[in-house]
Amino acid sequence: MAVPKRKMSRSNTRSRRSQWKTTVPTLVACNNRACGALKPPHQACPTCGQYKGRQVVGV
Structure with missing residues (x-):
């Protein structure tokens, strides 16, 4: 070493x-x-639970 x-x-x-820089997280609209x-x-989406137009997470 x-x-x-x-x-x-x-x-x-x-x-x-x-x-050492921090970057703003990339966000897109649902x-x-x-x-x-x-x-x-x-x-x-953590709000509605949809991904690409279909429900994938029960919210």
Whole structure:
């Protein structure tokens, strides 16, 4: 396993950590016209329980 020879400076550590970014989760509108709630893509709607126009989760 690689072990660093020297202590990494505070500025180098902080510049490396500045790349740790969070992203806003992607949300799409539910295909159910009565619902229309925002949900993650390729998942069943947590509000109405439908996926691609059919009921897959009992809510």
